[in-house]
Amino acid sequence: MNRLFDVRAVIGGMFTLYGVIVTVLGLFDSPSEIDKAQGVRINLWMGLAMLVLGLLMLLWLRLNPLPAQEQPAEESADREA
Amino acid sequence: MSGLRLDVNFVDYLILAIYFITVLGVGFMARRAIRNSSDFFLSGRSMPAWVTGLAFVSANLGALEIIGMAANGAQYGLMTLHYYWVGAVPAMVFLGIVMMPFYYGSKVRSVPEFLRRRFNRPTHVFNAVSFAVAQVLIAGVNLYALALILQALLGWPLWLSIVIGAAIVLIYITLGGLSSAIYNEVLQFFVILAGLIPITVIGLVKVGGWNGLVEKVQASKIGDAALHTFSNTANTDNPLGANWIGIIFGLGFVLSFGYWTTNFAEVQRALSAKDMSAARRTPIIGAFPKLLIPVVTVIPGLIALVTVQGLGAGEGDLTYNNAIPLLMRDLLPNGVLGVAVTGLVASFMAGMAANVSGFNTVFTYDIWQSYIRKDRPDGYYLRVGRIATVVGVVIGIGTAFIAAGFDNIMNYIQALFSLFNAPLFATFIVGMFWKRMSAWAGFWSLLLGFLASLTLYLGYLGDVFTFNSDLEESFWGAGAAFVTAVVVAVVVSLFTPSKPESELRGLVYGLAGSSTSGETIVAADKVWWRNPVLLGAIAVILAVVLYIPFW
Numbered sequence: 287m288n289r290l291f292d293v294r295a296v297i298g299g300m301f302t303l304y305g306v307i308v309t310v311l312g313l314f315d316s317p318s319e320i321d322k323a324q325g326v327r328i329n330l331w332m333g334l335a336m337l338v339l340g341l342l343m344l345l346w347l348r349l350n351p352l353p354a355q356e357q358p359a360e361e362s363a364d365r366e367a
Numbered sequence: 368m369s370g371l372r373l374d375v376n377f378v379d380y381l382i383l384a385i386y387f388i389t390v391l392g393v394g395f396m397a398r399r400a401i402r403n404s405s406d407f408f409l410s411g412r413s414m415p416a417w418v419t420g421l422a423f424v425s426a427n428l429g430a431l432e433i434i435g436m437a438a439n440g441a442q443y444g445l446m447t448l449h450y451y452w453v454g455a456v457p458a459m460v461f462l463g464i465v466m467m468p469f470y471y472g473s474k475v476r477s478v479p480e481f482l483r484r485r486f487n488r489p490t491h492v493f494n495a496v497s498f499a500v501a502q503v504l505i506a507g508v509n510l511y512a513l514a515l516i517l518q519a520l521l522g523w524p525l526w527l528s529i530v531i532g533a534a535i536v537l538i539y540i541t542l543g544g545l546s547s548a549i550y551n552e553v554l555q556f557f558v559i560l561a562g563l564i565p566i567t568v569i570g571l572v573k574v575g576g577w578n579g580l581v582e583k584v585q586a587s588k589i590g591d592a593a594l595h596t597f598s599n600t601a602n603t604d605n606p607l608g609a610n611w612i613g614i615i616f617g618l619g620f621v622l623s624f625g626y627w628t629t630n631f632a633e634v635q636r637a638l639s640a641k642d643m644s645a646a647r648r649t650p651i652i653g654a655f656p657k658l659l660i661p662v663v664t665v666i667p668g669l670i671a672l673v674t675v676q677g678l679g680a681g682e683g684d685l686t687y688n689n690a691i692p693l694l695m696r697d698l699l700p701n702g703v704l705g706v707a708v709t710g711l712v713a714s715f716m717a718g719m720a721a722n723v724s725g726f727n728t729v730f731t732y733d734i735w736q737s738y739i740r741k742d743r744p745d746g747y748y749l750r751v752g753r754i755a756t757v758v759g760v761v762i763g764i765g766t767a768f769i770a771a772g773f774d775n776i777m778n779y780i781q782a783l784f785s786l787f788n789a790p791l792f793a794t795f796i797v798g799m800f801w802k803r804m805s806a807w808a809g810f811w812s813l814l815l816g817f818l819a820s821l822t823l824y825l826g827y828l829g830d831v832f833t834f835n836s837d838l839e840e841s842f843w844g845a846g847a848a849f850v851t852a853v854v855v856a857v858v859v860s861l862f863t864p865s866k867p868e869s870e871l872r873g874l875v876y877g878l879a880g881s882s883t884s885g886e887t888i889v890a891a892d893k894v895w896w897r898n899p900v901l902l903g904a905i906a907v908i909l910a911v912v913l914y915i916p917f918w
Binding site for chain 1: 378381382385386389392393396397400418550553554557561564565568569572573697698699700701702703706
């Protein structure tokens with residue numbers, strides 16, 4: 287099972303994308319949308335929060351990649367996935 | 368139904384679509400790492416503890432759970448916290464500290480397999496078949512519930528949601544097996560939280576913060592009782608209608624230990640961990656998020672109680688079960704709304720995928736390989752596992768359509784199969800700690816314990832026995848099952864021969880053998896923050912401390 291990719295890449299990638307989409311949306315929220323959310327710019331805040339989560343996951347993956355044990359030959363293919 | 372319809376737009380659908388694509392992508396990528404049946408069914412026992420721990424809690428965080436706990440929050444108030452702090456955390460910690468060495472150390476591939484080695488084949492068949500049937504039916508129930516909610520929120524026809532939900536789960540599990548399920552569960556965990564947090568935040572702003580919520584709840588129809596957990600539990604004069612004995616022993620001990628420690632759909636996550644220490648930490652790591660999940664389920668329930676006029680209707684849009692969907696409709700703008708819809712969809716798929724991945728493993732290893740086609744090459748069983756997944760999902764779809772024809776069938780199926788858990792826990796705990804317990808004692812304690820709770824349940828349905836509530840019945844049913852199973856285990860053991868000790872190595876306390884006493888445990892425990900006992904103690908202490916402000 288050593289060739290399995292890292293789940294941090296999946297979470298990091300998807301949340302970074304979600305973060306960008308929702309943050310951009312939050313920047314252009316109409317007053318009626320902000321009113322609906324009781325005056326909280328929730329798209330902006332949640333967008334930024336998801337962006338941070340996504341980037342932290344990617345950073346963690348970068349700083350602490352899968353340990354190269356057991357099957358070192360296949361390890362490089364592993365990290366790319 | 369149109370009253371619950373959400374005002375979703377392109378961006379919301381884009382967010383949902385990205386999620387579907389990611390989930391399928393995980394399936395395709397996980398497939399490349401599968402070379403044998405152990406990779407498919409147990410992720411090759413290679414997962415780090417934080418991944419299995421989050422998957423462990425996520426497998427339980429199905430949408431029925433989220434929607435149900437928010438509904439309970441609105442109906443019973445903070446007493447719903449018992450389902451988390453009494454009814455989950457202690458059992459999760461017990462599983463990690465006490466039971467996991469037996470499960471993981473004996474290298475069994477499933478919970479039924481443990482029963483086969485500890486007891487005998489009849490015990491094994493009884494448990495494997497009942498588990499497999501239950502998982503498929505419950506997967507269908509999850510699917511039907513998903514379809515109902517998507518019909519209400521997005522206006523999708525029932526059949527469309529059932530087919531799409533089933534197809535996605537089918538594809539990613541058939542391709543990637545348990546790894547795919549576990550990775551997606553970890554992803555789902557974050558998506559579910561990202562969907563629920565905005566509801567809590569905006570809801571609290573709307574009611575004027577925590578103090579505003581307290582004042583408004585005191586003025587609501589449950590009143591101040593909704594803000595307490597243990598006061599007035601000397602009698603049953605409280606929102607839940609249960610006394611502290613029922614809560615601690617019925618919910619906290621028998622029901623919860625039965626569910627968390629013997630349910631293979633949960634235990635399987637820990638069996639996929641990379642070593643003994645990671646396996647033991649799996650449920651304990653899961654316990655920490657479990658402590659805090661009520662913030663995004665029970666509190667929204669209370670917010671819905673005080674902000675949604677007329678919540679608590681017997682039928683229609685304003686039932687307690689719609690607490691979360693109603694708040695989504697009222698409070699979330701497009702964008703986070705898409706994330707919340709995705710979170711709900713994700714949680715249904717998490718529940719269903721846990722059922723399906725538990726089913727295919729038990730079906731392949733415990734039914735097909737044990738009794739129908741033995742001694743084939745490994746690749747054969749890998750194929751069987753994939754076919755079992757397809758068949759399981761197709762039967763699940765069938766169940767979903769049947770469930771659509773009956774109002775309350777979902778509740779009955781869930782309740783019926785919870786009947787298996789309480790006696791199972793009793794059989795396990797006696798069998799793990801008493802080496803004298805005989806093979807046939809395992810079978811009879813399981814069967815008669817199940818029949819005891821079934822009798823109470825059917826008697827309750829048929830008005831032969833009366834209880835204050837479904838909940839009270841479940842406490843007593845579980846209690847009866849547990850006591851019966853223990854008594855039968857002891858009595859039958861006295862009259863039948865016990866198994867030789869050589870066959871019980873690694874399966875019974877005191878006969879651990881080399882597998883559980885290996886250096887792995889000690890080595891991993893050198894770092895204090897990886898010590899299961901310490902982490903478990905912290906989780907239980909937190910559960911007690913968290914009660915203090917809500918006594």
